[in-house]
Amino acid sequence: MFGKQYVRELHKQGINSLPIVCIISVFIGAVICIQMRINTESPFLPSQLTGYATRETMILEFSSAILCLILAGKVGSNIASEIGTMRITEQIDALDIMGVNSANYLILPKILAFVTMIPCLVTFSITTGLLGGFGVALFTEMITPMEYEQGIQYSFLPYSIQYSIEKSLVFAFIVTSIASYYGYTVKGGAREVGKASTNAVVNSSVIILLFDVMLTKLLLS
Amino acid sequence: MIEVKNVNKSFDGKQVLFDISANLLEGHANLIIGQSGSGKTVLMKSVAGIHRIDSGEILYDGRNISQMKSNELNLLRREIGMLFQGSALFDSLTVKDNVMFPLRMFSNKSEEEMEERARFCLERVDLLRALDLYPSEISGGMQKRAAIARAIVLNPKYLFCDEPNSGLDPKTSLLIDRLILEITHEYNITTIINTHDMNSVMEIGENIVFISKGHKSWQGNNTEIYDTGNEDLENLIFASDLYKKIKKAHQMGI
Ligand SMILES: Nc1ncnc2c1ncn2[C@@H]1O[C@H](COP(=O)(O)OP(=O)(O)OP(=O)(O)O)[C@@H](O)[C@H]1O
Ligand SMILES: [Mg+2]
Numbered sequence: 001m002f003g004k005q006y007v008r009e010l011h012k013q014g015i016n017s018l019p020i021v022c023i024i025s026v027f028i029g030a031v032i033c034i035q036m037r038i039n040t041e042s043p044f045l046p047s048q049l050t051g052y053a054t055r056e057t058m059i060l061e062f063s064s065a066i067l068c069l070i071l072a073g074k075v076g077s078n079i080a081s082e083i084g085t086m087r088i089t090e091q092i093d094a095l096d097i098m099g100v101n102s103a104n105y106l107i108l109p110k111i112l113a114f115v116t117m118i119p120c121l122v123t124f125s126i127t128t129g130l131l132g133g134f135g136v137a138l139f140t141e142m143i144t145p146m147e148y149e150q151g152i153q154y155s156f157l158p159y160s161i162q163y164s165i166e167k168s169l170v171f172a173f174i175v176t177s178i179a180s181y182y183g184y185t186v187k188g189g190a191r192e193v194g195k196a197s198t199n200a201v202v203n204s205s206v207i208i209l210l211f212d213v214m215l216t217k218l219l220l221s
Numbered sequence: 222m223i224e225v226k227n228v229n230k231s232f233d234g235k236q237v238l239f240d241i242s243a244n245l246l247e248g249h250a251n252l253i254i255g256q257s258g259s260g261k262t263v264l265m266k267s268v269a270g271i272h273r274i275d276s277g278e279i280l281y282d283g284r285n286i287s288q289m290k291s292n293e294l295n296l297l298r299r300e301i302g303m304l305f306q307g308s309a310l311f312d313s314l315t316v317k318d319n320v321m322f323p324l325r326m327f328s329n330k331s332e333e334e335m336e337e338r339a340r341f342c343l344e345r346v347d348l349l350r351a352l353d354l355y356p357s358e359i360s361g362g363m364q365k366r367a368a369i370a371r372a373i374v375l376n377p378k379y380l381f382c383d384e385p386n387s388g389l390d391p392k393t394s395l396l397i398d399r400l401i402l403e404i405t406h407e408y409n410i411t412t413i414i415n416t417h418d419m420n421s422v423m424e425i426g427e428n429i430v431f432i433s434k435g436h437k438s439w440q441g442n443n444t445e446i447y448d449t450g451n452e453d454l455e456n457l458i459f460a461s462d463l464y465k466k467i468k469k470a471h472q473m474g475i
Contacts, residue, residue: 001325001326029229057258069409086311089307089309089312090308091306091309091311091312092433093271093303093309094303094309094311096271096299096321097269097270097271097298097381098323098326098327099295099296099297099298100326
């Protein structure tokens, strides 16, 4: 039963998030590339800087923290409203009265599934983001694909990927556990479920930002 | 038999149940009746152990549930089936999977045996044709029946039904009442039914507990109910002209 629930959540939170992650990452990757190019266009700066800066921005911040903020909106609100609806329609009481540990049964697979999927989502986001930047190099005259490629390979630290994934694991845990908490403790009706879902998103976003600062300080300096 | 002794229950300082005592009999349909908001659902959920009571005792054949450890409580809960006011079917599962859910959780039967048991229960409530539909795709009465099938799938010793026929037409609600009564007699279940449907009271009221504003104010059966001298109860049951006429006819011995 648990395994089935877990696989379902892997699919719902992981696979179903790929399209939005892809779209957002490609566009942000492209935009960052363009802006970097415009801001660093100077005879004193090497043209490889654009690719380098795009890569660093994507890996260090966008694909972990910002991505998780976006997914807090998608996954967090989904979890809070699903569990909240189960609460107000007595489905959680039904689990309890059967002797099923409802918190375990409902919440644990969700947290585990999202924590399992987030490294894939982060890696996917970094890749598609860099491809977005490459698109700019390919289809505009701003930089050549060659310069972009050299840029994204310049002075690459594998540790930054690890840092990004470690951060995202923490964020994934924050999003799912806070959303589950708000959903599980709903009292009342549809209005309260809506409120719980909003609260889940707002609060997990704020906590993600706090942890982002702390983790960056801890892991990078 | 479930013995309820001096139960009090409040939410955030607002008391809902006041010193309720009643015996709920084995092999009988025990009805809890009362006006909307009188505390029927709270009483049922307290007896079933979903709400923790403030004081008092609830004994399941002598076993006190407020003193049970959580693993004992979980074992007891496998003997309990419950039909909720809003059916509470899991909306991500089909009717069949809903009914099979308790089996999958708690029995070590093979998949075929479980399926057979689920079919048997669904047959019992005449719902075999809705096997692969989702709860949102079937009518309210069908949801109620699916929920009954789920509640009885593990052969419970105690069956709780919160308003099994609210929102149903008189014919369907009669069918459901009779179904519950039949199952109760057939398997010697201690059945507790919340209702404010007077047809049910007259039809299946073998042991009726009347709750008024959180107090128990009368207990008896469906023949005694005509002469209770209890004003609140008369106002509730004989509220409509039709029932007033029935009462008069009954008193005249027709
Ligand atoms: N979880 C809760 N928290 C706080 N108050 C509650 C809770 N559940 C019920 N109450 C209060 O308890 C009182 C009795 O409610 P209950 O649901 O038992 O009524 P009922 O007799 O089942 O009514 P109905 O026939 O409409 O279902 C109500 O005043 C309600 O506000
Ligand atoms: Mg009720």
